[in-house]
Amino acid sequence: MNSLRRLVPFFLCVTFGLLNFQSRAADNPFLGYWSLHLPGGGTGWLGVSGSGTRLQAEMLWGGGSVFPLDSASVQQDKLIVTRRHKTNRKDADGKPIMVTETLAATLDGDNIKFVTVTPKDGGGENRAEFSGHRQPPLPSAPDLSAVKFGPPIQLFNGTNLDGWRLVEKGAVNGWRATDGILVNDIAEVPGQSRRHFGNLRTEAEFEDFSLHAEARVAKDGNSGIYLRGIYEVQVFDSFGKPTDTHNMGAIYSRIKPLVAAEKPAGEWQTLDIILAQRHVTVTLNGKLILDNQPVLGPTGGALWPEVDRPGPIYLQGDHTGIEYRNLVLRPVLQN
Numbered sequence: 001m002n003s004l005r006r007l008v009p010f011f012l013c014v015t016f017g018l019l020n021f022q023s024r025a026a027d028n029p030f031l032g033y034w035s036l037h038l039p040g041g042g043t044g045w046l047g048v049s050g051s052g053t054r055l056q057a058e059m060l061w062g063g064g065s066v067f068p069l070d071s072a073s074v075q076q077d078k079l080i081v082t083r084r085h086k087t088n089r090k091d092a093d094g095k096p097i098m099v100t101e102t103l104a105a106t107l108d109g110d111n112i113k114f115v116t117v118t119p120k121d122g123g124g125e126n127r128a129e130f131s132g133h134r135q136p137p138l139p140s141a142p143d144l145s146a147v148k149f150g151p152p153i154q155l156f157n158g159t160n161l162d163g164w165r166l167v168e169k170g171a172v173n174g175w176r177a178t179d180g181i182l183v184n185d186i187a188e189v190p191g192q193s194r195r196h197f198g199n200l201r202t203e204a205e206f207e208d209f210s211l212h213a214e215a216r217v218a219k220d221g222n223s224g225i226y227l228r229g230i231y232e233v234q235v236f237d238s239f240g241k242p243t244d245t246h247n248m249g250a251i252y253s254r255i256k257p258l259v260a261a262e263k264p265a266g267e268w269q270t271l272d273i274i275l276a277q278r279h280v281t282v283t284l285n286g287k288l289i290l291d292n293q294p295v296l297g298p299t300g301g302a303l304w305p306e307v308d309r310p311g312p313i314y315l316q317g318d319h320t321g322i323e324y325r326n327l328v329l330r331p332v333l334q335n
Helices: 004-027
Strands: 032-037 044-053 055-062 069-075 078-090 095-108 111-119 126-135 163-168 175-178 180-186 200-202 209-216 222-225 229-234 268-276 279-284 287-292 322-331
Touching: 004 069, 055 069, 095 163, 209 222, 222 268, 222 287, 229 268, 229 279
Parallel strands: none
Antiparallel strands: 032 044, 032 126, 044 055, 069 078, 078 095, 095 111, 111 126, 163 200, 175 180, 180 322, 209 268, 209 322, 222 229, 268 279, 279 287
16 A cells, blocks of 8 residues: 555656656657658758747758757748848948848748748849658667677678778769778869768668778768668867867767767777667767767758668768778668
8 A cells, every 4th residue: 555655646746747748749740750851852850949939950951960040930830930131232241241141940740941042142032942751760779788799790891892882973083992901082073073972871871770880080070870861970180179060080070979088190099889769879089979869850962861761871972082991880670
């Protein structure tokens, strides 16, 4: 009897908490994370948080970083968000004139539809439509001590590019195998316009896994390792810089390393990465820099916005030259 009396307040608390959450969700069904298919086929993402009239929103629009939106509100069953853009025109002080893009969203269950309107420099407006859907709920952090991995898979055989292909059709292929090293060589032709070099992906696709990789970054080098084709682990010459979401080993623009563990440019660096239940752990040069952290959505350059589908390992090759070796993946064994 005493045990039952102790449990009653617990169940009442849990029930009240669930009802309170459901009430908030009913009041504002736009709260949460959204996978977006942008105009032209690019990958986008939207996160909406807060309550009542105090909403915050952040967005990913194709490439680059996740950025905060200037405003977010719900008006007559629509989510209205805005962001500011520079124009080619300048004011009397020589500063670029800004315009405001307004994005209005409506819901149909877990599907979201946007209409975006941006004033044109010379009058009129640019208008586009795109859609998306609610992300599946983020799982709890896994107990990594209980995760079991399968046999190692050598992603790169050291002699050729078997098992790999370019991500983009028509891009210049700067990748080659040399002496057991996967090299990306961006060599521009003097007198010709800058060429677009391609990113490289595995033919095979994976769900959860551990990945060992070694990278050699030149001075100011910039690359990345995309997990499932959507989460970029940054590979960058950031030696000597304060920790940042754009530095070596970070989840690009999303998760900052706990400590700086980079080596100077030109030295081989090791990355040991675990992706499990949409949580990422990264050990850089023997130091734990990301500790089972949740990834809220895709990063710039993702192949698609869905966070619950398998995908390749892809290596960024469109920025600068880079070298990789000893790329070994071990898939998580499903129970």
